[in-house]
Amino acid sequence: MSRLWRWLIPLATVPVLALLAYGFRANPRDTPSPLAGRPAPRFALATLDGAPLALEAHRGKVVVVNFWASWCYPACYEEAPVLERSWRAYRGRGVVVVGVDIQDKPEAAQKFVRDFGLTFPNAQDPTGTVSVDYGVYGVPETFFVDRQGRIRVKHVGAVTDDVFRETVDRLLAEAAKP
Amino acid sequence: MSREWLRRLAAPVLVLLVSVAAGAQPPAAPVSEDTVHEVATQLRCVVCQSLSVADSPSEMASQMRGIIRARLAAGERPAEVIQYFVDRYGEWILLAPRRRGFNLLVWLFPLVAVATGLVLVATIVRRWTRRRRDGVAAPVNVDPAMSERIRREMERGT
Numbered sequence: 001m002s003r004l005w006r007w008l009i010p011l012a013t014v015p016v017l018a019l020l021a022y023g024f025r026a027n028p029r030d031t032p033s034p035l036a037g038r039p040a041p042r043f044a045l046a047t048l049d050g051a052p053l054a055l056e057a058h059r060g061k062v063v064v065v066n067f068w069a070s071w072c073y074p075a076c077y078e079e080a081p082v083l084e085r086s087w088r089a090y091r092g093r094g095v096v097v098v099g100v101d102i103q104d105k106p107e108a109a110q111k112f113v114r115d116f117g118l119t120f121p122n123a124q125d126p127t128g129t130v131s132v133d134y135g136v137y138g139v140p141e142t143f144f145v146d147r148q149g150r151i152r153v154k155h156v157g158a159v160t161d162d163v164f165r166e167t168v169d170r171l172l173a174e175a176a177k178p
Numbered sequence: 179m180s181r182e183w184l185r186r187l188a189a190p191v192l193v194l195l196v197s198v199a200a201g202a203q204p205p206a207a208p209v210s211e212d213t214v215h216e217v218a219t220q221l222r223c224v225v226c227q228s229l230s231v232a233d234s235p236s237e238m239a240s241q242m243r244g245i246i247r248a249r250l251a252a253g254e255r256p257a258e259v260i261q262y263f264v265d266r267y268g269e270w271i272l273l274a275p276r277r278r279g280f281n282l283l284v285w286l287f288p289l290v291a292v293a294t295g296l297v298l299v300a301t302i303v304r305r306w307t308r309r310r311r312d313g314v315a316a317p318v319n320v321d322p323a324m325s326e327r328i329r330r331e332m333e334r335g336t
Contacts, residue, residue: 034268103237128241129248135266137224 033135033154040065040145041133045100045123048110053098053123055145062171063145064097066159067131070108072139079140079158080116086164087120094147095168099123102131102139146171209250217246217256221263222271230273 035041040063044054055063066083068076087097099122101109106124113122125131134143137156144153144167153167218232223239231239231246242263249259263271275281 032268034265103241127244127248128238129245131238132242132245132263132266135268137267 033151035135035143035151036154038151040143040149040151041130043100043125043130043133045125045130047121047123048101048106048113051121053121055098055149058096058098059149060147061094061096062147062168064095064164064168065100065134065143065145066097067100067102067134067136067139067141067143068112069102069104069139070112071104075158076112076140079142079160080112080118082159082161082164083120084116084118086159086161086168090168091120093172095172096120100125100130102128102136144168144171146174209247213250213256214243214247217250217259218243220260220273221246222273224267224271 040055042055044052044056047053055065064083064086066079068080070076083097083099087095091097097120099113099118099120101112101122101124104124109122109124112118134141134151140156140158142155142159143151144155146152152171155163155167215232218239219230221231221242223229223231223234223236223242225236225238226234229239231242233239246259249262250256254262260272269276269281275284277285
């Protein structure tokens with residue numbers, strides 16, 4: 001028995017160490033969103049200009065829902081020009097970009113929109129209901145919604161031109177098929 | 179206490195009882211902050227490290243408490259409110275993992291570790307005591323001539 005135990009006891013610590021190594025190295029923010037593939041939660045907000053903004057109004061289009069805040073520096077400041085560029089390039093092809101400003105002051109949000117010359121609709125989520133409906137952890141987070149109104153991709157961090165183009169092109173190509 | 183006194187007291191007491199009874203009815207009841215707190219303590223604040231929604235001073239947590247309050251006010255049970263958050267954030271949002279599947283490891287491992295430790299200590303202690311007993315029993319095997327000599331020398335010494 002003693003020879004077996006001399007090996008077994010150190011060996012028993014291996015799975016425990018492996019579990020701890022995995023657990024401590026994993027980023028707690030990298031948990032997959034349970035919303036992927038599920039219908040995008042509906043919302044009806046008012047844009048910073050006071051116009052109504054409802055997800056329902058854009059059914060049948062590829063919708064890019066971007067959560068941002070004026071205090072989210074630098075990531076939101078990096079992606080704002082990307083979103084504006086992409087929106088201008090794709091708006092004629094059945095793509096809508098929608099900005100949802102969270103945990104922010106209206107004046108700061110309006111200044112952000114003005115500074116970047118954003119022309120796509122941006123609305124504030126004053127109660128946080130839309131953020132929680134989408135399972136938002138922080139900003140920026142971007143949800144790509146297909147023409148059937150399902151969330152297909154959740155992107156955490158600043159959106160780049162490549163990410164926008166690849167994801168939206170894929171959803172547009174897929175929707176074109178019968 | 180006179181009868182007049184009783185009559186004067188009766189009206190306010192009656193009003194109080196009726197209002198308490200009305201308040202106890204579920205649809206009219208405002209959401210108790212204790213229930214909001216109880217739900218909030220079970221949820222992880224998404225913008226914090228290891229803080230519950232009840233304990234975090236962040237704006238996100240305060241908005242989440244508002245959502246909990248609103249859903250409870252709409253007639254949802256606490257378990258349904260928690261499920262709403264789990265559906266959006268996954269089980270990550272729960273501060274204590276649910277007791278099923280792989281998660282059971284978290285609940286069972288400490289018990290297994292304690293049990294293993296007890297067995298280990300028991301085995302080692304038994305081995306030590308057995309060795310001690312062997313040590314005491316050893317003189318039995320001493321050569322009779324030798325023990326006779328020891329006895330004689332001890333007697334001579336006294």
